[in-house]
Amino acid sequence: MAAVRVTMEIGSDGVAVITICNPPVNALAPSIIAGLKEKYTEAMNRSDVKAIVLTGDGGKFSGGFDINVFTEIHKTGNLSLLPDVSVELVVNTIEDAPKPSVAAIQGLALGGGLEIAMGCHARVSTPEAQLGLPELSLGVIPGFGGTQRLPRLVGLPKALDMMLQSKSIIAKEGEKYGLIDAIVSPEDLLKISRCWALDIAERRKPWISSLRRTDRLGSLSEAHEILKAARQQVNRIAPNMPQHKECLDSVEEGVNFGGYAGVLKEAKVFKELVLSSTSRGLVHVFFAQRATSKVHSVTDVGLRPRKIKRVAVIGGGLMGSGIATALILSNTPVILKEIDSNLLQKGLKMIRANLEGLVKKGSLTQDKMNKALSLLKGVLDYSEFKHVDMVIEAVIEKVSLKQSIFADLEKACPPHCILASNTSTIDLNIVGEKTRSQDRIIGAHFFSPAHVMPLLEIVRTDKTSPQVMLDLMTIGKAIRKVPVVVGNCTGFAVNRTFFPYTQGAQLLVHLGVDVFRIDRVISSFGMPMGPFQLQDVAGYGVALAVKDIYDSAFRGRTFQSQLVELMVKSGRNGKNNGKGYYIYEKGQKPKPDPSVQAIIEESRRLANVMPGGKPITINDQEVLEMIFFPVVNEACRVTDEGVVIRASDLDISSVLGMGFPRYRGGIIFWADTIGSGYIYAKLNKWANSYGNFFKPSAYLEERATKGLPLSMVNVSGSQQSRSRM
Ligand SMILES: C[C@H](O)CC(=O)SCCNC(=O)CCNC(=O)[C@H](O)C(C)(C)COP(=O)(O)OP(=O)(O)OC[C@H]1O[C@@H](n2cnc3c(N)ncnc32)[C@H](O)[C@@H]1OP(=O)(O)O
Numbered sequence: 001m002a003a004v005r006v007t008m009e010i011g012s013d014g015v016a017v018i019t020i021c022n023p024p025v026n027a028l029a030p031s032i033i034a035g036l037k038e039k040y041t042e043a044m045n046r047s048d049v050k051a052i053v054l055t056g057d058g059g060k061f062s063g064g065f066d067i068n069v070f071t072e073i074h075k076t077g078n079l080s081l082l083p084d085v086s087v088e089l090v091v092n093t094i095e096d097a098p099k100p101s102v103a104a105i106q107g108l109a110l111g112g113g114l115e116i117a118m119g120c121h122a123r124v125s126t127p128e129a130q131l132g133l134p135e136l137s138l139g140v141i142p143g144f145g146g147t148q149r150l151p152r153l154v155g156l157p158k159a160l161d162m163m164l165q166s167k168s169i170i171a172k173e174g175e176k177y178g179l180i181d182a183i184v185s186p187e188d189l190l191k192i193s194r195c196w197a198l199d200i201a202e203r204r205k206p207w208i209s210s211l212r213r214t215d216r217l218g219s220l221s222e223a224h225e226i227l228k229a230a231r232q233q234v235n236r237i238a239p240n241m242p243q244h245k246e247c248l249d250s251v252e253e254g255v256n257f258g259g260y261a262g263v264l265k266e267a268k269v270f271k272e273l274v275l276s277s278t279s280r281g282l283v284h285v286f287f288a289q290r291a292t293s294k295v296h297s298v299t300d301v302g303l304r305p306r307k308i309k310r311v312a313v314i315g316g317g318l319m320g321s322g323i324a325t326a327l328i329l330s331n332t333p334v335i336l337k338e339i340d341s342n343l344l345q346k347g348l349k350m351i352r353a354n355l356e357g358l359v360k361k362g363s364l365t366q367d368k369m370n371k372a373l374s375l376l377k378g379v380l381d382y383s384e385f386k387h388v389d390m391v392i393e394a395v396i397e398k399v400s401l402k403q404s405i406f407a408d409l410e411k412a413c414p415p416h417c418i419l420a421s422n423t424s425t426i427d428l429n430i431v432g433e434k435t436r437s438q439d440r441i442i443g444a445h446f447f448s449p450a451h452v453m454p455l456l457e458i459v460r461t462d463k464t465s466p467q468v469m470l471d472l473m474t475i476g477k478a479i480r481k482v483p484v485v486v487g488n489c490t491g492f493a494v495n496r497t498f499f500p501y502t503q504g505a506q507l508l509v510h511l512g513v514d515v516f517r518i519d520r521v522i523s524s525f526g527m528p529m530g531p532f533q534l535q536d537v538a539g540y541g542v543a544l545a546v547k548d549i550y551d552s553a554f555r556g557r558t559f560q561s562q563l564v565e566l567m568v569k570s571g572r573n574g575k576n577n578g579k580g581y582y583i584y585e586k587g588q589k590p591k592p593d594p595s596v597q598a599i600i601e602e603s604r605r606l607a608n609v610m611p612g613g614k615p616i617t618i619n620d621q622e623v624l625e626m627i628f629f630p631v632v633n634e635a636c637r638v639t640d641e642g643v644v645i646r647a648s649d650l651d652i653s654s655v656l657g658m659g660f661p662r663y664r665g666g667i668i669f670w671a672d673t674i675g676s677g678y679i680y681a682k683l684n685k686w687a688n689s690y691g692n693f694f695k696p697s698a699y700l701e702e703r704a705t706k707g708l709p710l711s712m713v714n715v716s717g718s719q720q721s722r723s724r725m
Pocket residue numbers: 024025027028063064065066067068108110111112113115134135138141142143144146287290291
């Protein structure tokens with residue numbers, strides 16, 4: 001592995017090429033920043049150096065400041081770990097130096113990487129390089145001058161769009177907006193950058209300091225108008241996060257008082273935000289997502305993923321068509337099998353509609369849609385299954401049907417073919433019971449809509465082979481999902497952890513709390529919608545289908561009521577027929593339906609769980625806790641039983657599968673910010689008043705008694721010995 005270092009080579013042309021080397025993404029670790037300062041000082045002192053080219057090793061400029069430093073600060077609170085880069089390195093050492101610098105960009109220049117490049121006097125790039133300031137997605141703002149230089153190079157509207165949405169652009173677009181001065185081939189990158197640097201030094205090209213530019217900012221009143229509109233957008237898209245507003249404040253400081261004043265404000269705010277709870281949560285999620293790629297005995301035993309050239313999807317319903325859409329969108333040929341031509345046509349139509357939806361939204365071109373559709377073929381029998389490398393079964397949740405399909409698949413597919421099921425509830429050992437192919441049977445649990453939702457739960461049984469797991473993880477990544485490997489149990493990791501979410505909300509209603517108040521509290525916590533609206537959107541069929549399954553799997557800790565049955569009986573089917581807890585009318589926001597109250601009263605009467613027959617009185621904080629602490633409790637069981645490899649897998653799964661607010665770091669991370677002792681005490685109290693639904697798990701009790709965080713799984717080795725991973 002290449003050493004972490006900054007190198008400098010001085011050519012006979014008088015150009016010093018300074019190269020950042022810190023694989024895999026040339027992150028700006030403190031030692032790299034020190035190295036840059038050292039090499040720059042040397043270059044300035046040497047009389048044989050006229051100009052500098054700054055570049056990155058291994059085909060990448062830089063992925064930005066080293067995010068591990070944020071984690072270290074989150075652990076220690078020690079802000080002195082942040083080196084002074086903004087003024088000392090970018091302004092004083094690079095931008096205001098007596099010799100000019102050109103950034104030679106390849107691969108990517110993100111965050112601090114792009115900020116250093118913007119401090120150079122010109123930027124030459126290869127065509128596909130990715131450029132962006134994604135700092136807000138880590139809970140901070142750009143801290144090396146990005147809030148000042150980007151607007152001065154690309155104009156305020158484009159800069160705000162890139163920063164507020166953490167959106168990167170490719171170099172070609174960067175050139176159009178003025179961020180990149182020239183696009184060249186990778187072979188010519190250094191040669192042309194060297195000439196450019198000399199041209200600046202010898203005044204054949206302009207010597208531009210981006211921080212001093214004002215020509216792209218427009219008039220003061222125009223800038224204020226743009227910022228005002230951006231503030232309104234921020235209130236909508238990020239009401240619970242501070243960094244978006246702070247980013248605008250720093251930009252505004254520079255607009256009002258000049259780039260240097262903006263840089264000073266930015267550096268101050270950046271430091272404050274590094275310590276915010278939002279940054280702690282978002283940085284945790286960043287690493288949690290990357291940790292899912294590491295599965296002991298699968299990704300560390302020298303296996304290589306096999307090529308999956310063709311996939312068969314069985315079932316063209318909502319899930320099957322979504323899965324097929326995701327596959328063809330990522331250039332994997334698919335055969336879609338249905339039982340008759342009517343259903344097949346429906347499935348194919350749904351896939352086309354999925355793609356058309358993306359074209360309409362502007363996220364897919366018509367050409368790419370046509371290309372994707374050319375990779376799709378509908379079939380009615382298994383004759384072509386001898387040429388597939390993987391099958392994903394996505395039929396209704398009926399054990400006997402799945403068993404017979406898997407028995408057929410064993411005969412129809414080649415022996416290496418992966419046999420995956422998209423079941424969300426059925427034990428995979430039972431699905432494969434009638435085959436002798438248990439080593440290649442695996443769960444591929446997608447979330448609806450499958451071509452949009454980013455999570456893929458990969459469910460392994462005791463017999464699934466590591467090769468099959470690795471192959472599914474690889475194809476999962478290829479179709480732009482985050483694959484999380486989990487163990488086999490009812491509901492797997494995500495649905496199991498979150499079954500008390502819906503049931504807790506229902507229990508609260510039956511204890512006398514208002515449905516719409518619950519939804520309001522949960523949405524303002526940051527969930528995309530409340531549990532009752534979610535039920536409306538998902539349709540009541542799902543709730544009815546899983547009711548008994550959960551009741552028997554989680555005996556003694558479920559809450560059952562007649563509410564959904566009564567809703568259906570009254571002609572409601574949620575968003576599907578426009579009538580649920582809310583009224584759904586085309587083009588309008590869902591409106592709470594007051595007439596649902598009579599149904600709720602009837603269900604309350606039947607359940608009869610209010611203590612003394614009277615509604616309980618609780619504040620909003622308690623509403624939130626009574627819904628989420630039972631979820632945390634189940635997350636503890638899931639962790640303890642080894643259904644997930646590490647607690648952070650539940651964090652990323654809760655964020656990507658359930659819409660748990662990313663900036664709260666995921667379900668276990670959030671629980672640890674509250675403390676196991678507090679959660680345990682609350683659940684215990686409610687268990688005494690309202691029954692076993694709230695009873696704390698042994699894992700939670702142990703952590704609370706020992707005063708330990710829930711994320712620390714193998715305190716006594718218990719996790720490892722029980723783990724099926
Ligand atoms: C002051 C400044 O303004 C503050 C900043 O610069 S904050 C940092 C801003 N930069 C970013 O947010 C970029 C974050 N990184 C990414 O988005 C992606 O990693 C990427 C697009 C660079 C590469 O993606 P991809 O090729 O899929 O590889 P990915 O698996 O994500 O990363 C490879 C490894 O690099 C690490 N890495 C990526 N960016 C890193 C960074 N900025 N710091 C430290 N490590 C980083 C990842 O953790 C991962 O490590 P692992 O192999 O041990 O798990």
